[in-house]
Amino acid sequence: MLIESIFDGKSEMTEGSAKKCPVVLMTRIRLARNLSETPFPGWAKLPQRTQVLETCLPAVASLNQMKRGITAEVEELSDLEKQILVERHLISRELSGAPEKAGVVISKDQSVSVMINEEDHLRIQVIKSGYRFKQAWNSANVVDSTLEDELDYAFSSRIGFLTACPTNVGTGMRASAMMHLPALVISNQMEKVVRAVNQLGIAVRGLFGEGSDASGSIFQISNQTTLGESEEEIIKRLSSVLKTIIDQEMNAREKILEKDPNKLFDKIGRAYGILQNSHLLSSSECMNLASLVRFGVDLEMFSEETRNTVDRMFIECQPGHIQHLAGKSIDTNERDAFRSEYLRKQFENVERPVFTMDNSEKREDSSEADSSKGEKE
Amino acid sequence: MAKPLKCDLCDESATVHLTQILNNQIHKIDLCESCAESKGITDPNGYSLADLLVKPGEESEGMTEVLDSFEECPECGYTQKEFKKTGRLGCEHCYETFGPLLSSALAGMHRGDKHKGKVPERAVERKSFEDRLSTLESDLEEAIQKEHYEEAARYRDQILELKKAKKAEETA
Ligand SMILES: [Zn+2]
Ligand SMILES: [Zn+2]
Numbered sequence A: 001m002l003i004e005s006i007f008d009g010k011s012e013m014t015e016g017s018a019k020k021c022p023v024v025l026m027t028r029i030r031l032a033r034n035l036s037e038t039p040f041p042g043w044a045k046l047p048q049r050t051q052v053l054e055t056c057l058p059a060v061a062s063l064n065q066m067k068r069g070i071t072a073e074v075e076e077l078s079d080l081e082k083q084i085l086v087e088r089h090l091i092s093r094e095l096s097g098a099p100e101k102a103g104v105v106i107s108k109d110q111s112v113s114v115m116i117n118e119e120d121h122l123r124i125q126v127i128k129s130g131y132r133f134k135q136a137w138n139s140a141n142v143v144d145s146t147l148e149d150e151l152d153y154a155f156s157s158r159i160g161f162l163t164a165c166p167t168n169v170g171t172g173m174r175a176s177a178m179m180h181l182p183a184l185v186i187s188n189q190m191e192k193v194v195r196a197v198n199q200l201g202i203a204v205r206g207l208f209g210e211g212s213d214a215s216g217s218i219f220q221i222s223n224q225t226t227l228g229e230s231e232e233e234i235i236k237r238l239s240s241v242l243k244t245i246i247d248q249e250m251n252a253r254e255k256i257l258e259k260d261p262n263k264l265f266d267k268i269g270r271a272y273g274i275l276q277n278s279h280l281l282s283s284s285e286c287m288n289l290a291s292l293v294r295f296g297v298d299l300e301m302f303s304e305e306t307r308n309t310v311d312r313m314f315i316e317c318q319p320g321h322i323q324h325l326a327g328k329s330i331d332t333n334e335r336d337a338f339r340s341e342y343l344r345k346q347f348e349n350v351e352r353p354v355f356t357m358d359n360s361e362k363r364e365d366s367s368e369a370d371s372s373k374g375e376k377e
Numbered sequence B: 001m002a003k004p005l006k007c008d009l010c011d012e013s014a015t016v017h018l019t020q021i022l023n024n025q026i027h028k029i030d031l032c033e034s035c036a037e038s039k040g041i042t043d044p045n046g047y048s049l050a051d052l053l054v055k056p057g058e059e060s061e062g063m064t065e066v067l068d069s070f071e072e073c074p075e076c077g078y079t080q081k082e083f084k085k086t087g088r089l090g091c092e093h094c095y096e097t098f099g100p101l102l103s104s105a106l107a108g109m110h111r112g113d114k115h116k117g118k119v120p121e122r123a124v125e126r127k128s129f130e131d132r133l134s135t136l137e138s139d140l141e142e143a144i145q146k147e148h149y150e151e152a153a154r155y156r157d158q159i160l161e162l163k164k165a166k167k168a169e170e171t172a
Helices: A002-008 A046-061 A079-087 A133-150 A182-186 A190-198 A231-259 A261-277 A283-298 A305-316 A319-326 A332-348 A367-371 B033-038 B049-053 B061-069 B080-086 B094-098 B100-109 B121-145 B149-171
Strands: A024-033 A070-073 A103-106 A112-116 A122-129 A173-180 A202-206 A218-223 B016-022 B025-031
Touching (some): A046 A070, A122 A133, A133 A173, A182 A283, A190 A231, A218 A231, A231 A261, A261 A332, B025 B033
Antiparallel strands (some): A103 A112, A202 A218
């Protein structure tokens, strides 16, 4: 039942309403908060964990932002439900493996989620599609202030919000952006970028895999320090790094198109062919194909609405989602078959890519594309 | 290809390699899939630098200092050994237990040792209330011990007033 409302509801990740950005898929703000005079969850005894959950769960669930949302104790969730929530970035892996008395509240639009008894008593998270740090911070800030009216936070005027891990103390804020960087990966520049960015105290991680082998060319860029700067300063610094990375990605794209367009067209064309005809697809191959098609959308080789199909793919091709779509528990082999069948259907009506960089022949968006839209939705 | 690295936490071969440069210090860690997962490193939400900093045998200087000084938290009973194992603290008072040593370690992992961000109004209000209350209460006790009953009565009235004001504020 929970799973159905997650699937049927609109999600910020799979169909963000805002105009999508070519490089930044989504932005996220996460705030770590703890109640005063109670040990942190990892050290708290069962009665204390229980009390934290019983205090926080109703406080969070009654927030305006959580109207008609989902409230659940982790123990009540099945393994598949937990996996799906992790795949949607709505709960962390740590919470899904929490020993007992952990909980989560998720807003109806799946943009706000609050985890209880994770590493800290409260983890407030706001996800926005595209490049929207300010909006994400503003709404996390409002949720936080409203909760603070009711809950007593552990806070020191000297070192800020007190967190279980000293690396989060201060603002307790982790701001991150999910970036799609196919050209930097294709031209082997990712390692260089990671090294440069690390030096600025900003972390880069492959979202589906590690380092430069990240499948799907999707990376998460986040601040590594939380003390000594205000939230706005952290976001400003992270944003300037992000802008540099976007510029580098755009330069790399131009260079590839200048030097060897056929190599790129070949990759994108093959991806399209595989998605329409394959009969076995692993989730990591799927991420790489989705990445190439998204690159094609940025180059206007596919219609803009194909972007939504692809962004959904990044989420729905993960094992938990495939399992749910299949409606039963299936092994890896069956999953690969099911996944390819599902994608053949999704790409059946996606028009052939336009292989030219001449502006006059670029795809005319909307008019044609809309008429072929009559799929189930 | 270089020969496969071993996981830093167990003997499996390492598939996850992380390098971080913070304050010109390089921290490297190699982990197998399952250790990486259990440390939250494969999870975009759960990752934390402390996991790297307390890597056995390669602790940063600040951390080692902290570990040596940190015996046991009087408030929650958290021990040095636990901290070394998890890289996490037991309760908010553990930050006081660390004392000045923590602040040097914090400055090393962050961009300063002073909070410059959001201030939760209620926590601050409550803190100043508690500070004033505990001062008055100890004054009261002292006055009683010294049998200065007039003074004691004054402190008692002040305490009652403070509590009443707080209550009025809460129900307002
Ligand atoms: Zn291991
Ligand atoms: Zn403690």
